[in-house]
Amino acid sequence: MKKIFVTFILLILALVWVTLYAGISRVEPTEKLESKIPHIYEKEDMPIDKISILVYYFIPKDRLDDSINNWKAVTDPHLQDLLKFHEVQFFGTSKISYDFFPQPIVGEKTGAEYETNISEHYGSGEMSSIIEEMTKRVLSEGGDYYDPKDTSGERGRRVYLVVFEGEGAAGSGDFGLISRSYLTLSAYQTFSSTFLAHEFYHTLGLPDNYDESSYVFGDSQQVSMLNLTSKDIMGYVRVPIESTYIERETLQKMGL
Amino acid sequence: MIEVKSKSRIRDKFILYFVVLSCLPVLLLGIVSLSAVSVSHRQSVNDLEYQVILEKSKNIKNFFDNIQSTLAIKVETLDAEALSKSNSLWQTSFAEALLKENTSFLEVSFADLQGKEIVKKSKTNKNPDLLYITKSLQFQKAIRGEATISSVHTKISGQAVTIMVPVFVEGGVHNVVIAEVDLSPINKLMKGTVLGSSGYILLLDESGTVVAGESIGSFAPGYNLSNWERVSRTLVIGGRYHSPVKNVPVVGSGMSISNINWSIFVEWPISDADNLINEIRNKILFAVFLSIIVVLLLAPIISSRLVYPIRLLEKTSREIEKGDFEQKVEIKTGDELQELGESFNRMAVGLKRLQELKNEFVFIAAHELRAPVTAIKGYLSLLLEGDAGELPKRVRDFISPVKQSNDRLVTLVSDLLDVARSEAGQLGISVVASDIKAQINSIIKEVQPLLMEKYIILTYEPEPDLPLVFVDETRFKEVIMNLVSNSIKYGSNNGWIKITHVVKNDIVETIVADNGRGISEEDQKHLFQKFFRADDVKKTPIQGTGLGLFITKELVEKMGGTITVKSSLGKGAAFTVAFRRG
Numbered sequence A: 001m002k003k004i005f006v007t008f009i010l011l012i013l014a015l016v017w018v019t020l021y022a023g024i025s026r027v028e029p030t031e032k033l034e035s036k037i038p039h040i041y042e043k044e045d046m047p048i049d050k051i052s053i054l055v056y057y058f059i060p061k062d063r064l065d066d067s068i069n070n071w072k073a074v075t076d077p078h079l080q081d082l083l084k085f086h087e088v089q090f091f092g093t094s095k096i097s098y099d100f101f102p103q104p105i106v107g108e109k110t111g112a113e114y115e116t117n118i119s120e121h122y123g124s125g126e127m128s129s130i131i132e133e134m135t136k137r138v139l140s141e142g143g144d145y146y147d148p149k150d151t152s153g154e155r156g157r158r159v160y161l162v163v164f165e166g167e168g169a170a171g172s173g174d175f176g177l178i179s180r181s182y183l184t185l186s187a188y189q190t191f192s193s194t195f196l197a198h199e200f201y202h203t204l205g206l207p208d209n210y211d212e213s214s215y216v217f218g219d220s221q222q223v224s225m226l227n228l229t230s231k232d233i234m235g236y237v238r239v240p241i242e243s244t245y246i247e248r249e250t251l252q253k254m255g256l
Numbered sequence B: 001m002i003e004v005k006s007k008s009r010i011r012d013k014f015i016l017y018f019v020v021l022s023c024l025p026v027l028l029l030g031i032v033s034l035s036a037v038s039v040s041h042r043q044s045v046n047d048l049e050y051q052v053i054l055e056k057s058k059n060i061k062n063f064f065d066n067i068q069s070t071l072a073i074k075v076e077t078l079d080a081e082a083l084s085k086s087n088s089l090w091q092t093s094f095a096e097a098l099l100k101e102n103t104s105f106l107e108v109s110f111a112d113l114q115g116k117e118i119v120k121k122s123k124t125n126k127n128p129d130l131l132y133i134t135k136s137l138q139f140q141k142a143i144r145g146e147a148t149i150s151s152v153h154t155k156i157s158g159q160a161v162t163i164m165v166p167v168f169v170e171g172g173v174h175n176v177v178i179a180e181v182d183l184s185p186i187n188k189l190m191k192g193t194v195l196g197s198s199g200y201i202l203l204l205d206e207s208g209t210v211v212a213g214e215s216i217g218s219f220a221p222g223y224n225l226s227n228w229e230r231v232s233r234t235l236v237i238g239g240r241y242h243s244p245v246k247n248v249p250v251v252g253s254g255m256s257i258s259n260i261n262w263s264i265f266v267e268w269p270i271s272d273a274d275n276l277i278n279e280i281r282n283k284i285l286f287a288v289f290l291s292i293i294v295v296l297l298l299a300p301i302i303s304s305r306l307v308y309p310i311r312l313l314e315k316t317s318r319e320i321e322k323g324d325f326e327q328k329v330e331i332k333t334g335d336e337l338q339e340l341g342e343s344f345n346r347m348a349v350g351l352k353r354l355q356e357l358k359n360e361f362v363f364i365a366a367h368e369l370r371a372p373v374t375a376i377k378g379y380l381s382l383l384l385e386g387d388a389g390e391l392p393k394r395v396r397d398f399i400s401p402v403k404q405s406n407d408r409l410v411t412l413v414s415d416l417l418d419v420a421r422s423e424a425g426q427l428g429i430s431v432v433a434s435d436i437k438a439q440i441n442s443i444i445k446e447v448q449p450l451l452m453e454k455y456i457i458l459t460y461e462p463e464p465d466l467p468l469v470f471v472d473e474t475r476f477k478e479v480i481m482n483l484v485s486n487s488i489k490y491g492s493n494n495g496w497i498k499i500t501h502v503v504k505n506d507i508v509e510t511i512v513a514d515n516g517r518g519i520s521e522e523d524q525k526h527l528f529q530k531f532f533r534a535d536d537v538k539k540t541p542i543q544g545t546g547l548g549l550f551i552t553k554e555l556v557e558k559m560g561g562t563i564t565v566k567s568s569l570g571k572g573a574a575f576t577v578a579f580r581r582g
Ligand SMILES: [Zn+2]
Pocket: A121, A122, A198, A199, A202, A208
């Protein structure tokens, strides 16, 4: 009886083995691909898997007459373009959300005063006075535009995008600045989303793909202005946003 | 119990052999066919994947070969100096022509050796900006005469690459022609299902970025897979691994496409690839399981059938052992077992004949002995009673043991005659409704001297309305006499004997109980067998033939009654004989 029992158990084991293993191919286990979290350009400790943009409309005190009322409606489609572009470039690893600051901010200075350093596009030059004023009046407690209830920053890395009623476009630190006219003038329509995206990516630390040093070419032509060196969004802005991209090397420096 | 165990053991052995001998081949056959089917199927899956990879990589190579041959401009008629002074006219017309020639060109430009774009034509932009690409590594390779393909640009409008091809004039690089190439034709080639119902392709560029293929989760074009260990392998066919792409086990093949350094992967979810084979597999498994279940069900039945004749022989031999020679075994297997059964029956017949001869011999011997020993007994009695004159004490002392021995001989001969008669069926028994009280009372009178000898008190107080009982009076008296004389024989001095009746429905029990030496449980089993005497009794001087209780039982049963005993060693015994009431 014991032998029959043992035989029976062996038989069951053999059948289980046959069912589970005979003719079944061995499958190598999953290779762990660490999910990539993008970060600020060359700064690995600053993740940007979530970015929350707060959009302001900044009007110098002498340009209230030129200002528009529908600035949110004008800016919104360009922000939508940015979201689409960002989704494709970061293939879902980084998500952007945005909010509009409800009312326009009226600057304490004149437009001309803000535009003094217009040639310094990437850096704090042109923006320094605007950033300074906004930090004081909007972001600091006690400022006349300070909103203590604003919690949108909790949705990820906070970036400030300023639509400026004046000339210029710039990006520095957490602030990106784009001229309102770039968004509305028909001459810029094809590229305005690309402009806005370009300034936005400055806030993520991306440098310009310009060659700013003057260069003497063989035909004695000296180029001292901004030399476009790449077709990507940080070098070549005058293309529709559908046709531009972020270079592979740049994305690699953002952890992708 | 031990015999029963040995009986089932042979059946178990049959079952064991049967199961082992039938299941092992089934299992082996199952394993071999499962493995064989699986190996051949795997080979064909691998072949299919390899074909798909080869075909797709050929398509991709063709795509780029076409473009590069289109862009390979050789200007031979003009000298370099004249070309430089031509104010970029020829480049303009070339750029326009190229843009028309190949629909996947999005932009075509010419750059001079300093990296300055001199002419640019675009499908999307009428006045595209001219770039300074001096520092681009790709450009630096191009001016050294090498045609190159950039890493892939991911745009909202789709994937694109920049291809730079040097323009040779008189054997030297004169310009570089730059084309922005839309990869949607490649994407179309790679998209969708390429194998079965769910096999897909992943095309990666040299940096490990997904160029084309189905968008699966975040594994969309643009995703960088450079940290995937498989990307670095040049050729793997039919690997079976858990794919990180769809998070399912797949059969995957990968290959790097020569000269553009891209790699192409085909992954076919195993569940789909092995769909057909799984059906076959299930059928084979079903057959294996079914065979084994049938074997398991049949094994005990067949084993029992095989063992049945053996058990029958064994059972019959037990009956014969008990003395029932009439038993026959009926084995109809048509083989050696049947022959064994037949010779067994012949043996039983022979045994029966032997038994009859023996009984006849015993009967004749006892019958012939009875007359002389009875005569001896009579004359010895006469002698001892002094009918031949007063015997001298010395003679009397010699004759007394002779008389005792002769008395035992008379008893033995009479017992043997009873046994022989009983076994020959010659016991004349006629059962009638009888008053057993009178029988018992007459027995008590007869044994009075013996009782007094051992100071044993016998009590018998029957109810006056005791019913009549169906017995043969003489034989019933013999039975009770036997039991009572046993009680006296094995009782101690000053003991007691009680005879009582119990009426149960239509049965009347007569119980002879005493407080004598009692009988052990082991001895009770053999108490009614012929010539049985308990070991402890044999050691005493009490004489006996070992036939008394055997004869008693024979008599009781021949009268249609039963006899049972209740006793334990040292605590007396109670024999119960039960007969039908009259
Ligand atoms: Zn810039």
